[in-house]
Amino acid sequence: MTFQPSGRRSILQRRSSTSNSIQAGLDGMAVTGVAWWLVDYHIGFLTPAYVIMILLLLGALAVVYDHYAIYRSNVGFTLKAFKLFKAWTATFAFLVAMAFLTKQSEQYSRMLVAQLFLGGLLVQLLLHVAMREVQKKLLNHPDQLDNALIIGSGRLANFLHQKISNNPWLGQRMVGCVLIKAGGEPAGATAEIDPRHPTILGNITDLDVLVERHAIRSVYFVTPLDASEVIEEVYLRLLDKHIAVNWVPDIFSLRLINHSVREIAGIPVLTLSETPLMGMRLFLKNLEDRLLASLALILVAPLLMVIAIAIKLDSPGPVFFRQERMGWSGGIFRIWKFRSMVVHQAENGIVKQAQKNDPRVTRVGAFIRRTSLDELPQLFNVLLGEMSLVGPRPHAIQHDEEYSDSIVDYFARHHIKPGITGLAQVRGFRGETRDIEQMIQRVESDIEYINNWSLWLDFIILLRTVFAFTGKHAY
Structure with missing residues (x-):
C-alpha cells in the first residue's frame, strides 16, 4: 500500500480559539468606531475618501496582525502590548505609503490620522486587557480544565510544561x-521536584493506568529524533481512548537556522536549516543593499580618493588589497579592502591575523584600520551582489577551515550574504581572536542575526555601526 496525501485539505491547519476570534472582531469594530467618531468630529460626515481609508485600514489590519501572530500567540501582556504596537504601527505605515504613492495624502487631516493612531492603539490595549481578565475568570475553575500529560522528558518537556502551566x-x-524508556519512577510517584518541571508519574509501560487515573484528555509527545518509533505504538493505544494527541519533536538540541514548518504537496515539512533570503525577502535585501551602497559611494567618493593617495604616498604597493573569501552558500569571491600593511608574502602559506602593534601595519594603515575606513571599498562587493551591507563578516578561507574543525556549526553563518558590518561587530566581537571562545561568540551572534533577520534589524545594526566601528578592538 502506497501513501497518498489527501488532496481535500491542507495538513497544516490554523487553530483559532473562540476568545481569539472574538478579540479580532472587537478590535476591528473598535478601530472602525474610533475612525468613524473622529471623522464625524473633525469633518462632520463620512466622505468617500475616509470610507476608503477605513476599508484599507481594516484590510491591512487583518494581514499585518496575522503576520505578527497577534491572535495566535499566548505571551505575557507586556510582550503582547509591544507586538500590538509594532503591528499597529506597521499598519499605519502601509496606509501612509499608499496615500503618498496614490497622491491622495492631501485629502486627509494629519490631526485626524494622528489621533486615530493613538486612540485606536489605546482602545485595542484596553480591549486586550479586558479579554484577558474575562478569560482568567472563566478558566479559574479547576473543573473546567482538561488534564494533559507529557510523554518524554528533558529541556523541551520542561519548557512545554511551563508554557501550558x-x-x-x-x-x-x-x-x-x-x-x-522503562526504568524511571514507578507509576504514581509524586516526589517533590522543581515546580518548573513536570512531575514524573512513571514510564511508558504505566501509560494506560495513568490516563485512567488522571482522566487525561490531551497528550503531548516530546520525543528526541531517535525515539520517534515510540509514537506509532502509543498513538494507536491512545486512539481508542478519545484523547487529543500532539507531537512536539525534540529538534532543539540542534543548532537551528531559520527553522520553519511548511507543506509540500500536502506533506508537512519541518525545515531545520534554511536561508532567510528567499522570494520577496531576497528582493528587499538586494534593494536595500544596492540603494544604500550607491548612495554611500557617492557621499564617500572624495574620502576614497584621499585615502588612496595617502596609501600610495605612505608605502610602495597597490592601493587595494584583494583576497578570496567564502560567501553566501559557500561561494568564493574576492573582497575589496584598502591595503593597510606593507606588501608581504604569507609565511609557509599561512595567513596570519592582524595583531595589536603588528609591525606589518603601515602608518596610514593603522589609522584606517582603527577607524574601519579600510572596509569602505567593500561597497563595490555590495554593488556586485557578492556581499551585503549587513551580515556575518567573511573570514580568510584558511581561517574558515581552521575554525570549522573546532566549531561544529561554524559554516551555518554562510546561510546569508556576508556583510561589511554585522551583529557580532556592533557587539564588540571583532579584531584579533586570541582564543576559540571569541570566535564562538562571533558565530553565535551571526546565527542569531540569521534567525532574526529583518530590514529593521539591518537598520539598527547600521545605526550602531557608526558608534561601534572605532575603538580599542580596531587595529
Missing part, C-alpha cells in the same frame, strides 16, 4: 510526564 487561557492543566 503559565497560560490558564489554554484551558489545560499539566498533571505531569511519563518517561519514554
